[in-house]
Amino acid sequence: MGAQWMLAPFLALLLVAANADVAAQEKVIQVTAERFKFTPGVIELKVGVPVVLELTSLDRKHGFQVPDLKIDETVEPGRVTHVRIVPDKAGTYDFHCTVFCGSGHEEMAGQIIVSP
Template structure:
């Protein structure tokens, strides 16, 4: 049985170890800018099983972001980053696009996610 004193001494150590494990498990953040009529970058390469966060920011218009094969969809408000998590479990090429009509040229606003084995 642990005494209160031992519990107090163990807690900071346990938190330090847990924090180190958490810090080592950080996901890669990929920043994507959306503006009429493109995403930058519009080609994103990942490894199969790699956990990432897509941080999307609309610069000029309330755009949308859709990555249908992963059932990911987000509304992008001007100047406010939106973060979506992704961990692809299969290799291939997958399209993403703006699904909020943003004017003439909207149909060109698309990109490719490439997942390598």
């Protein structure tokens, strides 16, 4: 019974260290929405590599939707929205704004390209 009590804190420490290691490996990509465009308009990722998209708006409320990756977020000025993904399949995934933001809204789109 005593060995179990000594083992539990050690396992907890390993779990914390593993989580910190995964967080340190996450690639962070800043994506801004402004006047009918996303910057960058093309986001390149690799299968299995954890990524955090930091979504911000520089002017008004926008949407960020990637239907094939099940991403659907609202992006508001003055706020950062974090989207964590680990792509599991190579391909090209279209994204677009889902909040009408004026004339030109229909052009507010881009692509996520995931390579092996």
